[in-house]
Amino acid sequence: MRNIVLFGPPGAGKGTQSALLVDHFGFVHLSTGDIFRANIKGQTELGTLAKSYMDQGQLVPDDVTIRMLEDSANGHPDANGFIFDGFPRTTAQAEALDRFLEGKGQSISGMLALEVEEDELRDRLAKRAETSGRADDADPAVIQKRIDVYNAETAPVAEHYQGQGKYHGIAGMGSIEDIFARLRDAIDGLA
Numbered sequence: 001m002r003n004i005v006l007f008g009p010p011g012a013g014k015g016t017q018s019a020l021l022v023d024h025f026g027f028v029h030l031s032t033g034d035i036f037r038a039n040i041k042g043q044t045e046l047g048t049l050a051k052s053y054m055d056q057g058q059l060v061p062d063d064v065t066i067r068m069l070e071d072s073a074n075g076h077p078d079a080n081g082f083i084f085d086g087f088p089r090t091t092a093q094a095e096a097l098d099r100f101l102e103g104k105g106q107s108i109s110g111m112l113a114l115e116v117e118e119d120e121l122r123d124r125l126a127k128r129a130e131t132s133g134r135a136d137d138a139d140p141a142v143i144q145k146r147i148d149v150y151n152a153e154t155a156p157v158a159e160h161y162q163g164q165g166k167y168h169g170i171a172g173m174g175s176i177e178d179i180f181a182r183l184r185d186a187i188d189g190l191a
């Protein structure tokens, strides 16, 4: 069984590529961003809390996010591998994910990190704002805040997996099909 962390800055294409990887490999897809957005839409207590952070470009607190991710994963006892999209985003989340999988006799097979230039990220998110209805895409100041939070709090997560020899940088510029082919080949190469 392979468990993949799909990593990268906001707008790197994690959600876009996850959909293609799920089709190809049959992973269960767990996107913390999608779960938060579903809760916002359903006007749950979690959604109200998450929205207050997301609309500012901030991360939702670790304790809430970790509990939610673990509950979601536990909802798929028969999964033949997970793709974690947008999680972990802090070192504390990465450590919690390791402990959680270890408790199930599993581990992360590899982190695939999409590498995209900042100007391209800003362009993609501004373009997505035209159709997404996402408050966090609509304001350039919030987009910049998300990129800054990524650089300060999320980028160090790569070191966690580098230390385990599990980090794989993937060029995230170019066509969606070409990037998918790079990710597919990298996953095929994982034990």
Ligand code: B4P
Residues within 6 Å of the ligand: 008, 009, 010, 011, 012, 013, 014, 015, 016, 017, 032, 033, 034, 036, 053, 054, 057, 058, 059, 060, 061, 065, 085, 086, 087, 088, 089, 090, 093, 124, 125, 127, 128, 136, 146, 172, 173, 174, 175, 176, 179
């Ligand atoms: P996410 O939902 O994870 O969203 P994202 O980082 O903005 O986007 P992603 O990388 O998936 O980009 P996409 O494929 O859509 O996070 C949103 C917020 O939720 C966070 O800011 C945070 O507040 C909160 N959150 C989520 N997880 C959390 C956690 N673990 N802890 C705490 N808080 C958390 O691509 C973007 C756009 O680019 C799309 O329009 C797409 O069509 C386009 N695109 C994709 N690939 C392209 C390509 N190759 N060329 C051109 N355009 C491309």
